[in-house]
Amino acid sequence: MARNLDMTALRSFVAVADCxxxxxxxxFLNLTQSAVSMQLKRLEESLDLKLLDRSARTIALTANGEQLLSYARRMLDLNDEVFGxxxxxxxxxxxxxxxxxxxxxxxxxxxxQQFNHAFPRMRVHLVSSFTLKLKEMLAKGEADLILTTEDTLDAGGETLAELPLVWVGAVNGSAWRQRPLRLAFEHKCLFRKGVxxxxxxxxxxxxxxxxxxxxxxxEASVSADLAVHAMLVGSTPPQSETVQHGGALPELQSKQVNLYSTDMARGQAFNALSDLLRGSFEMRLATRGIAAQ
Structure with a gap:
């Protein structure tokens, strides 16, 4: 007799693994803790496998859980694509x-990726630029939705997270030890004056x-150990690393990640994209143990 996996339980399992x-x-799922726990229990019972190791302070996946996670991601992706x-x-x-x-x-x-699965006929035109330029684009109607990194929140915006700036240097680099300290920044970077x-x-x-x-x-100059830079925690490129300076460099201020939209940008697809952006930073804060602002 064929047996079917519960997609809702799989979604909860993946969320627990990610969070x-x-x-x-x-x-993250907008469910009660007891509901998620019940779904996990039902999933383990249906497979007759232990998927989570609950013996430590933090939940970890068992070997069977790690194997299921790979399948679960693919199944959920396909499920969401079909519905989309x-x-x-x-x-x-x-x-x-x-x-x-x-x-x-x-x-x-x-x-x-998540938005494309849900709205495959909608195209997201991604523009990557500096906060000042993005706010100019929004004011001119050239952007529908923008994220910014700044010290304060303007009227009509929403703060998604407040994240600390950290020093970034080459992997196992020594540029942070040099005096004078060599800095690398974009001309219009809002972080440079504060640094x-x-x-x-x-x-x-x-x-x-x-x-x-x-x-x-x-990024190339920093990864070559020619200078140091400052970035929001969690955004360090793979070829660089957060400098463990042990107090040799000053602590840096936190910055707000803000969300702004045009008055005309509304509708189910737009709201879904906004919710995905909110959820991504909520998860980022949760996984790093940073309280939401």
Missing amino acids: GGVTRAAG RLTAQEFEGEITLGVPHDIVYPSIPQVL QKALDDAGIPWQMAIESDQSRTI
């Missing part, structure tokens, strides 16, 4: 989404060693 716990997964292809044909058009260079990863690719002030207040000499309008140039 690192039942409580955070329940918030067959039920969302009335949604057609384009949404222009603006995102600063330094927060495209790791959240935005996953958001775009310079923090160094001045700490009495640390510095020089703007590398400047460019291209983020790739800055």
